[in-house]
Amino acid sequence: MSMEEQENRPRVVIADDDPDIRRLVEMTVTNAGCDVTVASDGEEALARVRDSVPDLVILDVLMPRMDGWEVARALKSDPATREVPVMFLTSRGQEHDVLEGFDSGAVDYMVKPFSPRELQVRVRSVLAKRQ
C-alpha cells in the first residue's frame, strides 16, 4: 500500500472496555480498509476523537468513566466533533436502548453478538454517506 493510500484510509475510533471485543472490532474494521484507533473507556474515546477528528466513532454503551451515550452527547455538543458520525455496538438491544442511542445522535446501532460481515457493510455505508 502506497503512502497516499495509507493516508486516504478512513479513520475510525473504536471504544469498548472488553479487550477481546475491542480487538475483534478493530480487526473487522481494519479488514474493511480503515485506519483504527482504540480506546478502553468513554473518556479515552472522547480524547481520541478530539485529538484526531476521525471519520467514524464506534462506541460500546456500558463503559467505565463515561458511558457511550454520554460520549455521543459530548461529541454532538462540540462544534469541532458535531459532524463525526457515531455508531453504537452494544449488548443492550432493548427498544428503549436503541431509541436512546439514536436520540443521543447516533447514525447506526448494532447489537452484540454481531456479525463481522454486517459490521463491515454498515461501516462502509456510513463512510460512503460521509464522503
Added chain:
Amino acid sequence: MSLDLVALELVLSSLGIALGSLVSFMMTMRMYREWRAAVHVQVRESMTGALGKILDTDRSFSMQDRSVLVDGEQVYVVPKPRGPVGDAVREFLVDHLSFISGDLRGRLVTILESAGYVAAAMRQLRSPLGENRLKACMILGGMHSRIAIPALIEIFNDDPDAMVRITAAEALGVVGAEPAVAHLLQALRDPTRFQQVRVAEVLARMGMMAVPALTAAVDDDDVRMSALALDILADIGWMSDFDPAIRALTHASPEVRARAAEALGRAGAIEATEAVMKAAADPAWFVRVRVMKALEALGAPRERSQRARYLGTLEQGLHDGVWWVRQHAAEALVKVGEDGRRLLARAMIEAPDSPARRASVSALQHHLIASAAKTAKTAIAR
C-alpha cells in the same frame, strides 16, 4: 534426656516436616497457576494474530486436520484439545463465538470441530462423574456445534442426574437445535423428572424454531400442556398462525382460555381482536381480566364498526363485578385516546357512586399525572 523431651522433639520435628510439605505444596501450586496463566496469555496472543485473517470476509477459509488455511495459506496450527493449552484455545474460541453472529461464526465452529475439540467434549459426556458430564454439556453449548446435538439429546433424555439433563437442555437451546424441540416438549409432560420452568425457558429462548411445535401443542389433550405452550408462545412473541390460540379462547379449561387471551395480547395478534372481544363475556373473572389486558395491548381497531364494538366491550368491562376487570378496562380506555377518555368521563358523571366511577377516576388521574410528568420532562430538557 527424659522420655517426655524425646516425645516433644518428635512432635516438633513432625510438625516441621508437615509445615515444610505444606509450604512446598503451596509454592508448587502457585508456580502451576502462574505457568497456566502464562500459557493462557501466550495462546491468546498467538490466536488473536491469526483471528484477523480467519475472520477476513474477503478471504477463503478451510481446515486441513488441525491446520487453519486462509486463501490456501496456513495461518495457524490449532494445538491438541488437551491440557492447559487446549483449555486456553477452547476458551478463546468459545469467548469469541459469544461475541459474533452470522456466517463467520461458522469458521470458528469449524476450527473446534476439525481440531477435535467437539469430539473431546463429547467423550466427556460419557464420564461416570456427573460433574464432568455437566461441564461437557456447558462446553458443547458454548461451541455451537451441531455435531453434538444427538449426543446432547441423548443426555437430556437419559442422564440419571437432573442437573446434567437440564444443562443439556440449555446447551441445546444455545446451539439452536431444531431436532431437540420435540424432546423438550415431551419433557414438559413429566414435571417430576424435569424442571419444567427451565425447559420452558429453553424453548422460549429457541424462539421461532420452536413455534410450529408449540402451536401444535396448544391443541393438546393435556390441559397443562396447552397452557404451557401458550405461555411459551407468549414469551416468544410469535408472529403467525394464531388459529390454535384463537380456538383456545373457547377451551373447556378457564386456565387455557386465560393464557390464550394473554398470549394473543402479548403477541399483538390484531387479527384476533374480534375473538378476544367475544371472550370478554367469559364466566371466569380471571379470564376477563386477561381479556381486558389483551385488548389494551392489541389497541383499538381503525375500522369504524369494529372500533365501536371494541369501545363497547371495554365499557362493559368498566361495569364488571370484579374491580380488577374494571381497572384494566379503564386503563385500556385511557389508552384508546379521546373517545376512550370521553367514555370514562361519562361513567364518572352518569354513575357518581358506582364502582365504574372509581375505576374511571383512578385511570384518568394516572393519565393526567403521566401527561404532566411528560410535559415537565420535556420542559426541563429544553
